[in-house]
Amino acid sequence: MPSPAAYERGREIARKIIEKHVEEQGNYPETVAVMLWGLDAIKTRGESIGILLELVGAEPLKEGTGRIVRYELKPLADVGHPRIDVLGNLSGIFRDSFVNIIELLDDLFGRAADADEPESENFIRKHALILQGQGVQNYSARLFSNPAGDFGSLVNDRVVDGSWESGDELGKTWESRNVFSYGRKDKGEARPEVLTQLLQGCDRIIQEIDSVEYGLTDIQEYYANTGGLKKAAEKQRGKKVNTSFVESFSQDTTPRNLEDLLRLEYRTKLLNPKWANAMVNQGSGGAYEISQRMTALIGWGGTADFTDGWVYDQAADTYALDREMAQKLREANPEAFRNIVGRMLEANGRGFWLPDADKLQQLRELYELTDEKIEGVTV
Structure with a gap:
């Protein structure tokens, strides 16, 4: 070579x-x-x-x-x-x-x-x-x-x-x-x-x-x-x-x-409704793929200072705040869903993303609900 x-x-x-x-x-x-x-x-x-x-x-x-x-x-x-x-x-x-x-x-x-x-x-x-x-x-x-x-x-x-x-x-x-x-x-x-x-x-x-x-x-x-x-x-x-x-x-x-490619990839995959629905329809494996990409989004924020808020906004609307989508993901792979929501909260905690107070509260409640279900907590 x-x-x-x-x-x-x-x-x-x-x-x-x-x-x-x-x-x-x-x-x-x-x-x-x-x-x-x-x-x-x-x-x-x-x-x-x-x-x-x-x-x-x-x-x-x-x-x-x-x-x-x-x-x-x-x-x-x-x-x-x-x-x-x-x-x-x-x-x-x-x-x-x-x-x-x-x-x-x-x-x-x-x-x-x-x-x-x-x-x-x-x-x-x-x-x-x-x-x-x-x-x-x-x-x-x-x-x-x-x-x-x-x-x-x-x-x-x-x-x-x-x-x-x-x-x-x-x-x-x-x-x-x-x-x-x-x-x-x-x-x-x-x-x-x-x-x-x-x-x-x-x-x-x-x-x-x-x-x-x-x-x-x-x-x-x-x-x-x-x-x-x-x-x-x-x-x-x-x-x-x-x-x-x-x-x-x-x-x-x-x-x-790098930044241009990241924006292009997030538009065409993570935030693309066709890709999202295809992943959700795959069940547990598809939920895992979404989860992995949310973790990578945090990784690019830490290493390349990639903190475009619109990516987090649309990801939250697509995978967490859409009740039907969230329900499918939680049932298919609760661990992956917890990670998806958890990475959104982590992004806010690290200053990568500043959502409005109402959206942030909804995500916190979703995370707590999912965490309690995984841990077997009953009220």
């Missing part, structure tokens, strides 16, 4: 990311975080790797059999932009399945960090020299993941349990779980100084969506990992970090903003 087609698509996506940043900020991004997920890489044959290679200004070098044996740095004159530094965030599946690719990428970053090129044209070298001057070992480490043999950022665990006070705590959780470096020498060594510098300089985050079935609002992994990285970078930088997604199953390679 990447395949020739994946490499070209990745290059196109990376160039659009760079152009978008220059258009918005007036300068080149110095560091871009690229999410490297295993299933994405398998389905696209390495499109995310193609994005990374274009940012760095490199290309695959093949032997006679067609096997890629090296990622070669292209001459700066042929790149068309400075070498952009990269924070490569590896999913557990990518980390464990593609050791050879990780080692090739690590070798690439090492050569880029030591290249005899101006710092203004090679941000990898620029940042590596700073770390080297501080006596940091393995200053070219750029591939980070969870502890060896372990999986997940634990951000979603904290959101599900409600055991967090601020988004900064979620960012800190992500950082503590992703401080482990992988490459030719590192096999899970903690490199906090390197990760901190990468987060402090992170200008943008880019990720691919590989499925038409599951998007940002459907599963916990997106807010737990991409959202967690975003919050960690914003905490280190002290300002917003733009996050973009590309649909790998579409011909369109235009990166789309």
Whole structure:
């Protein structure tokens, strides 16, 4: 990986990311975080790797059999932009399945960090020299993941349990779980100084969506990992970090903003009457799917500050305050219904949503009624 087609698509996506940043900020991004997920890489044959290679200004070098044996740095004159530094965030599946690719990428970053090129044209070298001057070992480490043999950022665990006070705590959780470096020498060594510098300089985050079935609002992994990285970078930088997604199953390679995609997904799924009725008619499983998406809504509020009140308003009207819908959900899966209403109350408690007093009181009564039924309380 990447395949020739994946490499070209990745290059196109990376160039659009760079152009978008220059258009918005007036300068080149110095560091871009690229999410490297295993299933994405398998389905696209390495499109995310193609994005990374274009940012760095490199290309695959093949032997006679067609096997890629090296990622070669292209001459700066042929790149068309400075070498952009990269924070490569590896999913557990990518980390464990593609050791050879990780080692090739690590070798690439090492050569880029030591290249005899101006710092203004090679941000990898620029940042590596700073770390080297501080006596940091393995200053070219750029591939980070969870502890060896372990999986997940634990951000979603904290959101599900409600055991967090601020988004900064979620960012800190992500950082503590992703401080482990992988490459030719590192096999899970903690490199906090390197990760901190990468987060402090992170200008943008880019990720691919590989499925038409599951998007940002459907599963916990997106807010737990991409959202967690975003919050960690914003905490280190002290300002917003733009996050973009590309649909790998579409011909369109235009990166789309996180907030725009969230709004689109909530309109087309959670708040779509056809989707809602289809879920309710599925019984217990459908109620669970609705419940999961309400938890994810809280997760995006904590990690990406997504607090559009209209989403909560319409969700409350659709699933809790519609008597027929609420009755079906409660009968099909009382635990899921309690979570749906509980997440609405949690959103109010965290300041994500400010409903009118009457609506809030109705939700509280619904929650108490459902909780008493589950616990078997009788008056």
